[in-house]
Amino acid sequence: MTTTAKMKLTPFTDYHETAGAKMVDFAGYRMPIQYTSMTAEHLAVRKNVGLFDLSHMGEFEVAGPEALDFLQLVTTNDVSALEPGQIQYSCMTYDDGGIVDDLLVYCLEPDRYLLVVNAANIEKDWAWLQSHVGDRTAKLSNRSDELGLLAIQGPNAQQLMAEVTDVDLETMAYYTHARAEVGGVEILFSRTGYTGEDGFELYIPQPACHAVWEEIAAAGLKHGLELIGLGARDTLRLEMKMALYGNDIDQTTSPIEAGLGWIVNLDKPFIGREPIARQKEAKPDRRLVCLEFTDKVFPRTGYPIVENGAAIGRITSGTVSPSLGIPIALGYVPRSLAKIGSEVTVAIRDRSVSARVVKPPFYKDGSHR
DSSP states (O other), rough: OHHHHHHBTTTHHHHHHTOOEEEEEEEEEEEEEEEHHHHHHHHHHHHEEEEOOOTEEEEEEEEEETTHHHHHOSSOOOOGGGTTTTTTEEEETTTTEEEEEEEEEEEETTTTTEEOOOOOGEEEHHHHHHHHTTTOOEEEEEEEEEEEEEEEESTHHHHHHHHHOOOOOOGGGGGBEEEETTTTTTEEEEOOSSSSOOEEEEEEEEGGGGHHHHHHHHGGGTTTTTTTTHHHHHHHHHTTTOOTTTBBBSTTTTTTTTTOGOOOTTSSTTTTTTHHHHHHOOOOOOEEEEEEESSSSOOTTEEEETTOOOEEEEEEEEEEOOOTEEEEEEEEEEEOOOOOTTTEEEETEEEEEEEEOOSSOOTTBBOOO
8 A cells, every 4th residue: 555545535535636746644544745836826815815724733622510620621721711603712731831732712602612733633632631531520532533624814814704604704703613515515714824914714614615616716706816835834834933843842852942922821720731830930941932044044943053063952943934035944042042143053064144133923914124
């Protein structure tokens, strides 16, 4: 059996292959990395509107009288602040404060929630949740294989979405969700995304995925909708300093180090609270920072950040920004070098290259600085 045969397919694989996408193995799925070029696709999202297949992501439902109490224990943000129709960015942490995963928490209705987790972490996250639910009256359902997921992202995303739904999008706030009929079937959709642009994410029952794709594609013809691969998704999120699990955050990093203290509520008990609280009080020894380079280089994951010949940190994500035309990267540095304007040295192959710590995000409302 070939490697390709072992990979899972999304409901939209035929559309990607027909469009000539370069397909790769990502988190066990056969996914489109690009259709034309990553730069062209990236700029299409920044300037107009693009369509992403995110069906590899995981979705878990948590329901029951003690669903809220359970989610308060396993996530760092305050789930009790959510009302039906609202969404929250959060993370799960280990006992030592390291990150299990970052995720979205949807409040579907009282005592019923949807968790959206990273594709590479589906099995790990599912096992983690199951190991902590205990005898609580909270039922866990893994819906990852039941749903397709599409994202419509870009400054003209609302115009396109208005073509396929009668929901009042003008009044729909960021990080909220609604239900609507698209392609003849009711779907859940949210005003969320991983690009820094306006946009929507659509959760579609598997049998209806083709009908929804066809309706969106037809509506997108007059809006110049372009198909976008995972390559551009990565550069888009990096320009906004949106963390990628496995690169910028993982079990060895804490939310405080990663600049995610804003999704940690220390006024409630949760797994990992005590070490995170101690770290916040004492201030972490290192921080995840945004780095800009003046030299023409390509900063790659794993390149060491050095001082006097010794490694003091490392690049966790890097690219040449399609929007800004300069090399950018995320990396962990000692707290003493984390201030805006600090200069650091990165070892790139046989060169020592200077980089400057800048205020996030790299990309700001269509202009640099």
